[in-house]
Amino acid sequence: MPETALDTEAEPEPESGPVPPGPAALRRPMLLAGGALLAAGAVTVGVLTVGGSGGSGHSADAAGGPRHTTVEVGPSGCGRGWRHAEPGRQVFDLRNTSSTAAEVYLTDAKTGAVYGEVEGLAPGTVRAMRVTLGNGSYAFKCLPDDADAVTGPTVRVTGGGSVKSGPAAVPVTQQDLIPPTLAYQKWIQARTVELVQKTDALRDAVDRGDLAAARAAWLPAHLVYERMGAAYGTFGDADAVINGTTAGLQDGVRDKDFTGFHRVEYGLWHGESASSLRGPADRLARAVRALRDSWPDQRMDPADVGLRAHEILENTLQFELTGRTDYGSGTNLATARANLDGTRVLLGYLRPLLRTRATGLPGIDSWLDRTQRTLDSFQHDGHWTPLAELTRAQREKADSDLGELVERLADVAALTDVRRTA
Template structure:
């Protein structure tokens, strides 16, 4: 019998066809982490088997610091799911968090004597309290943007009022881009978001629907030959919504638990909507929107960065990919006249999609690192 066969016979270890060592680990209030009796360094898989009668979260942690190397959520009773990790020298323990019961940390396991393997990334979970300062700082940044937004929107409305549609088209994009930089706050804006930046999605009559409002309603009219008189109402309605947002924002409160997720969602929405042309109503400025969304992501990350640095060297490659995406998008800005998506070559379109898509994947790590986790 080989050593691998011997381990399998004890029900603790086995070497699967895919290469990594597998260890079956028990998940239960009275047996969290039991089964990991022969720790080794290297890439490996823990087959977490829930022997209890309730769902549970399971984390592989450093018991000294609380840093998490991996986790499985929603492990149902009687089910088994894998947790993959690369472990070097150090101390480890499984923490089981059954639904409606206290957290239980299993026995500490030590790996030593193998300096050839470095442990995979781990991070100490953040608390709601730690997320409050960056959230407040970001809220203040948004407050400043609302003042700028109101000022630029007033310029747009004034141009429409005096029937200078060329000036209105020139004023539309600078005003719209201010709003597009504020993406992490959209959820807090409530109904104001639809009034300021709504689309025709879900509207029975499309661009003719009376509920179609905001920047995109004005955009449609400016680039589809509508008269100044027909645009005064939409421009007034837009400006009123913007000023109402500016007045109400100091009384709003963003949820600190959501702020890391928003850092990922801004550009996720960019890829889903702007880069597919779904939010273009005639101006051909979706690439400018993407660039503004990138600015908004930078603004939020800047406020989260001190918190991230205390837990990790930083999600790998984010700054590199942020700069790469910015360089790619800036190539389509010709003194404020942006290349429309439809005029990109296939190679250009593929590069834009690849750079923004990769950045979105990297930003998912920020959402994971700032996810407020249950601790007891």
């Protein structure tokens, strides 16, 4: 598995040619789910092996690869087996000798920054942690399930010369994420007020029977909602009422449960009368008002905020750039642009945490700018080009730029994932 995008130093502005989209859909589970989680890209996790490690100590890889060291994981022997420290690329074969599953960190003994991480190491199993270490002091930290963390002995690496350690990041705690989460909640509150105003304008136009004005009012209102993507999980059932699609509805666009922005969109661009749209527009306006009124009592989960920074544009790739959410207005690219705005806002609140952890943050900013320029090029005199009217080259560029950005944002999700420290 290659190192993650945040491992790189500050990057120059990308060149203008198309870049094939990265494997974002595959990469996220590797980073965020199941058996292992990469901390700042400094560790690669091997395949889970049932049984013991077959020995301890040091050995060379059969193919002449990096040096292997078997390290014990357990409350009474955390880090045992690492005695002859050497600099450079190496593999720690982590063997869980305890009776419970555990997380394992390789940390900077002074700062607590994590160089490598393995989650869910089951009893009697071994996993490989690959790292590059320069001169410094290191220690393994073992975190058994339902037990306190245990820090192993400090091991000093010397003689590294010009060898530099791989990237490391101080773990983010729940407490660290509370301030940006609260700030983002306040931003959402202001957006709900704006959403009510613009949705009322849409409803009023429908009530007057002015469908041209309603079509003009639909997109500005919808885009306000689309910029609020990191809060959708907290909206609960309100999200489906306000912005649901026909997915899973037996009668499709005729289903009684098809409501919200897309229900009104379908009617406005498929010749429905004003009288038939008054009910859907009014229900949308009432749902938006209910969201505004209930939001001050809602509480976003700080542990989810970093993941949302990645999910917003992941969903954009899945739904907007495929046209799955187009019910006649042809404004998927405008929605994608609003989703990009929402991602920027959330990253702004997370930036104080990322500055000291994400060495690839300048690269993310560059790809945000590049993707914005690409999307903006599809707007002319206030009109957004429908997906179906893009040339093949334009589609490829939009897909590749957004795909690369989504891949890089997966590292933000990994770095802001809440980790145990005790």
